[in-house]
Amino acid sequence: MQLTVWTYEGPPHVGAMRIATAMRGVHYVLHAPQGDTYADLLFTMIERLPRRPPVTYTTFQARDLGGDTAGLFQRAAREAYERFQPQALLVGASCTAELIQDDPGGLARALELPIPVVPLDLSSYQKKENWGAAETFYRLVRAMASPAAPPRGTPRPARAPGIKARCNVLGPTALGFRHRDDLVAVREILDRLGVEVAVTAPLDASPADLARLGDADFNVVLYPEIARPAADWLGRTFDQPAVVTPPIGLGATREFIAEVARLAGVDPAPALAAASRAAWYSRSVDSNYLTGKRVFVFGDATHAIAAARIAADELGFTVAGLGSYTRELAREVRDAAARHGIEALITDDYLQVEAQIAELQPELVLGTQMERHIAKRLGIPCAVISAPVHVQDYPARYSPQMGFEGANVIFDTWVHPLMMGLEEHLLTMFRDDFEFHDDAPPSHLGPAPAPATASKSTPAPTPAAADAFPWHADAEKELAKIPFFVRGKARRNTERFARERSVPVITVETLYDAKAHFSR
Amino acid sequence: MSGSGVERGQRAVFCGLTGIIWLHRKIQDAFFLIVGSRTCAHLMQSAAGVMVFAEPRFATAIIDERDLAGLADANAELDRIVKQLLARRPDIKLLFLVGSCPSEVIKLDLSRAAHRLSTQFSPAVRVLNYSGSGIETTFTQGEDACLSALVPDLPAADREQPANLLIVGALADVVEDQMRAVFAAMGISRVQFLPPRRSTQMPAIGPGTRYLLAQPFLADTARALEERSARRIDAPFPLGADGTSAWFKAAADAFGVDAGRFERATDAGRQRARGALGRYRELLAGKRIFFFPDSQLEIPLARFLAAELGMQILEIGTPYLHRAHMACELTALPAATPIVEGPHLDKQLDRCRELKPDLVVCGLGLANPLEALGIATKWSIELVFTPIQGFEQAADLAELFARPLVRRTRLVA
Ligand code: SF4
Ligand code: SF4
Numbered sequence: 001m002q003l004t005v006w007t008y009e010g011p012p013h014v015g016a017m018r019i020a021t022a023m024r025g026v027h028y029v030l031h032a033p034q035g036d037t038y039a040d041l042l043f044t045m046i047e048r049l050p051r052r053p054p055v056t057y058t059t060f061q062a063r064d065l066g067g068d069t070a071g072l073f074q075r076a077a078r079e080a081y082e083r084f085q086p087q088a089l090l091v092g093a094s095c096t097a098e099l100i101q102d103d104p105g106g107l108a109r110a111l112e113l114p115i116p117v118v119p120l121d122l123s124s125y126q127k128k129e130n131w132g133a134a135e136t137f138y139r140l141v142r143a144m145a146s147p148a149a150p151p152r153g154t155p156r157p158a159r160a161p162g163i164k165a166r167c168n169v170l171g172p173t174a175l176g177f178r179h180r181d182d183l184v185a186v187r188e189i190l191d192r193l194g195v196e197v198a199v200t201a202p203l204d205a206s207p208a209d210l211a212r213l214g215d216a217d218f219n220v221v222l223y224p225e226i227a228r229p230a231a232d233w234l235g236r237t238f239d240q241p242a243v244v245t246p247p248i249g250l251g252a253t254r255e256f257i258a259e260v261a262r263l264a265g266v267d268p269a270p271a272l273a274a275a276s277r278a279a280w281y282s283r284s285v286d287s288n289y290l291t292g293k294r295v296f297v298f299g300d301a302t303h304a305i306a307a308a309r310i311a312a313d314e315l316g317f318t319v320a321g322l323g324s325y326t327r328e329l330a331r332e333v334r335d336a337a338a339r340h341g342i343e344a345l346i347t348d349d350y351l352q353v354e355a356q357i358a359e360l361q362p363e364l365v366l367g368t369q370m371e372r373h374i375a376k377r378l379g380i381p382c383a384v385i386s387a388p389v390h391v392q393d394y395p396a397r398y399s400p401q402m403g404f405e406g407a408n409v410i411f412d413t414w415v416h417p418l419m420m421g422l423e424e425h426l427l428t429m430f431r432d433d434f435e436f437h438d439d440a441p442p443s444h445l446g447p448a449p450a451p452a453t454a455s456k457s458t459p460a461p462t463p464a465a466a467d468a469f470p471w472h473a474d475a476e477k478e479l480a481k482i483p484f485f486v487r488g489k490a491r492r493n494t495e496r497f498a499r500e501r502s503v504p505v506i507t508v509e510t511l512y513d514a515k516a517h518f519s520r
Numbered sequence: 521m522s523g524s525g526v527e528r529g530q531r532a533v534f535c536g537l538t539g540i541i542w543l544h545r546k547i548q549d550a551f552f553l554i555v556g557s558r559t560c561a562h563l564m565q566s567a568a569g570v571m572v573f574a575e576p577r578f579a580t581a582i583i584d585e586r587d588l589a590g591l592a593d594a595n596a597e598l599d600r601i602v603k604q605l606l607a608r609r610p611d612i613k614l615l616f617l618v619g620s621c622p623s624e625v626i627k628l629d630l631s632r633a634a635h636r637l638s639t640q641f642s643p644a645v646r647v648l649n650y651s652g653s654g655i656e657t658t659f660t661q662g663e664d665a666c667l668s669a670l671v672p673d674l675p676a677a678d679r680e681q682p683a684n685l686l687i688v689g690a691l692a693d694v695v696e697d698q699m700r701a702v703f704a705a706m707g708i709s710r711v712q713f714l715p716p717r718r719s720t721q722m723p724a725i726g727p728g729t730r731y732l733l734a735q736p737f738l739a740d741t742a743r744a745l746e747e748r749s750a751r752r753i754d755a756p757f758p759l760g761a762d763g764t765s766a767w768f769k770a771a772a773d774a775f776g777v778d779a780g781r782f783e784r785a786t787d788a789g790r791q792r793a794r795g796a797l798g799r800y801r802e803l804l805a806g807k808r809i810f811f812f813p814d815s816q817l818e819i820p821l822a823r824f825l826a827a828e829l830g831m832q833i834l835e836i837g838t839p840y841l842h843r844a845h846m847a848c849e850l851t852a853l854p855a856a857t858p859i860v861e862g863p864h865l866d867k868q869l870d871r872c873r874e875l876k877p878d879l880v881v882c883g884l885g886l887a888n889p890l891e892a893l894g895i896a897t898k899w900s901i902e903l904v905f906t907p908i909q910g911f912e913q914a915a916d917l918a919e920l921f922a923r924p925l926v927r928r929t930r931l932v933a
Contacts, residue, residue, distance in 0.1 A: 010562040
């Protein structure tokens with residue numbers, strides 16, 4: 001058992017729902033009790049889809065358990081088929097139904113429906129949402145595309161001259177973090193390169209579309225969490241290479257363009273020529289104050305790795321912490337962390353993430369909605385970079401994360417929560433101004449309440465409170481003159497400095513000695 | 521009333537775990553530990569996430585493969601987690617172990633666990649258990665299960681004391697205070713509420729206890745109270761000016777309050793409520809409304825909307841029908857109001873689309889898809905979270921139904 005306050009991912013059948021809901025012509029019959037129908041609201045309330053997810057829940061009750069839950073499942077599956085007339089049926093069990101072992105796959109096959117039935121075995125007590133989405137997509141792709149597969153080991157025939165290169169775009173789902181907008185941004189890049197899109201999946205694809213995945217020359221994988229297993233299978237089966245760099249950030253977008261151009265045999269120049277405002281803004285003198293700001297990054301693997309790279313290479317931040325809840329891609333995250341000289345935090349325990357943020361005292365947190373709450377409690381600015389999603393992650397305006405426009409969106413989103421350059425200086429100089437003091441939030445963010453001092457709700461004690469170091473009153477006063485957004489770091493550094501030198505009590509002298517020691 | 525029927529098919533109702541969302545705010549020193557799966561944790565987070573992210577007094581002990589494979593002793597694991605939890609939250613005085621579908625299917629005995637842990641942590645913490653599982657409970661039945669778990673533990677009332685009145689069902693604090701004032705004006709001063717605001721203020725019950733239900737979904741709690749010799753006062757539910765008035769009147773009659781005193785105690789509130797409802801009557805009279813089965817509040821709400829606001833009831837879906845507790849409500853409904861017990865989601869949607877109501881009351885999963893079809897909706901969950909009972913809230917309740925319609929008249933683009 002694991003004590004869980006908040007979770008980064010839902011159960012795997014929610015992942016399966018993300019695939020079914022993204023597609024057309026698919027229906028999912030889920031053996032599950034009534035409460036599990038809450039999952040509909042993820043799509044209709046959070047993503048604000050104007051239609052119900054294509055899911056039929058059997059909603060068995062305790063009184064059915066002694067009787068015929070298998071019959072209930074079959075009735076539900078037959079009725080769903082007749083009512084919704086899908087091209088393919090997904091069948092599976094949620095956590096509770098998994099325990100009663102009714103075998104939805106076998107039961108559905110016994111109905112002899114005239115459409116493909118794809119059974120899902122999602123190990124609810126072991127796996128989670130993204131894995132469930134990846135597995136579902138892979139199963140569906142296999143079921144639909146297999147009939148067109150050439151004999152094993154057949155190399156792809158060369159493209160006839162004069163025929164445009166074609167690719168599939170794989171990964172965007174329902175309930176994804178900006179997936180719909182990313183898809184627009186990526187199609188624009190492919191357009192500029194003159195590469196045709198054969199199939200986009202799962203978003204907006206039908207089972208019939210999946211059946212022609214093998215036609216394309218190569219695959220573009222936007223979200224490895226979701227599309228990698230399917231793309232690997234397509235690679236093996238149809239000898240299709242894959243582009244696996246998600247184009248998030250300027251550097252990654254350029255690499256993506258180069259890779260696509262290479263596979264398509266086209267000139268990357270027209271796509272690379274797109275002007276980037278983010279690149280210029282980051283070089284403008286105003287952005288000097290961003291230099292070396294310490295950021296903590298946490299999210300799914302794709303977005304966390306990309307964010308760390310952007311933070312370091314495109315904004316000049318220092319990556320103080322990097323982590324992910326995506327265990328399936330832990331190796332990739334660890335490699336990325338090593339490039340920033342740190343150790344990755346791989347966990348799905350929100351309390352552990354909170355403890356690390358409290359300890360590192362970063363100046364900016366780039367995380368999920370959960371880190372946003374942690375940061376709010378700790379009084380640290382924050383921007384959201386990854387799922388789990390919130391209704392705010394579906395802005396009405398176009399706001400991709402991918403491509404050059406995505407880089408612009410990211411620049412704005414991350415810089416907005418921070419103090420602007422001159423404001424930061426003024427604060428340091430006139431820290432006793434009654435309105436313009438250091439407990440005030442950035443003025444463009446409105447008269448929000450002062451950042452919460454570690455509130456009683458913080459479940460994990462902050463290290464500062466855990467082993468308090470003696471401070472001389474004068475030194476405490478001097479510390480209070482330092483703006484709040486660096487005060488935590490100053491306190492931590494000074495205490496470390498004092499501890500290393502066995503200074504018994506921190507004085508004003510110690511404070512400035514430490515400052516000199518750590519100044520960058 | 522008449523025209524009731526039973527349907528069976530897919531439900532689109534939350535499970536009883538959802539009750540924790542309001543119960544954990546109501547009982548301020550209680551903590552709810554769900555023993556369940558990732559699905560249960562995700563349900564709580566999705567249904568409540570936005571509302572109570574700040575400081576939840578609930579969490580989930582997620583059962584994993586090791587527990588199922590018998591590699592870990594589930595009871596030992598649970599003990600470990602409770603210890604970890606109580607160490608972090610020393611403010612907790614009452615801990616509920618809340619059962620879920622998985623814990624029930626694997627037959628994890630939470631009542632034994634609660635007993636064991638209660639002994640271990642007493643007197644600092646009391647540990648109780650109930651089931652909020654979706655195979656046993658729908659949405660608001662979770663509150664019923666929670667309250668009925670409290671009843672056997674309630675202190676016994678002193679036999680020498682005069683009769684006392686117990687109001688049963690979670691209400692907003694402000695509503696409780698208003699009700700207490702009205703009862704005091706009627707001369708009924710020994711009034712207590714279940715659930716109380718703190719676990720240290722549990723009401724005492726005994727043969728002299730008369731109880732009045734404030735919520736329509738408390739069948740098991742009522743049964744448990746009867747077992748402790750408390751007697752129910754038959755009444756409609758305190759929704760609307762007339763509903764609230766009849767509710768107070770039932771208590772007045774049970775406690776022998778004379779008519780004059782009852783009038784003096786309730787007249788001002790009733791008049792205020794009626795006056796405030798007038799405005800909404802203009803907006804809502806004649807409008808056609810359809811209820812999907814969700815919170816069990818459907819029948820009392822329909823009665824209020826028909827009787828006091830002149831709305832036309834097209835269909836009332838209700839997860840189940842408790843005829844005894846609903847008796848007063850059913851007689852007050854317009855004749856031939858169709859009541860459908862036990863849902864069949866797709867058929868209900870078919871009927872709803874065909875009838876094209878002016879307003880639909882439904883769960884969160886259905887609201888936007890219906891709005892997209894041009895049908896105005898009201899989320900039933902809002903009716904559970906908002907103070908709607910009593911005289912002073914009657915107009916607020918009407919406003920909740922008027923708002924979606926008013927909004928449509930405002931939007932031009
Ligand atoms: S229906 Fe059962 S499994 Fe689903 S969330 Fe409710 S208690 Fe958990
Ligand atoms: S209001 Fe915001 S943008 Fe304007 S000067 Fe202040 S910090 Fe800068």
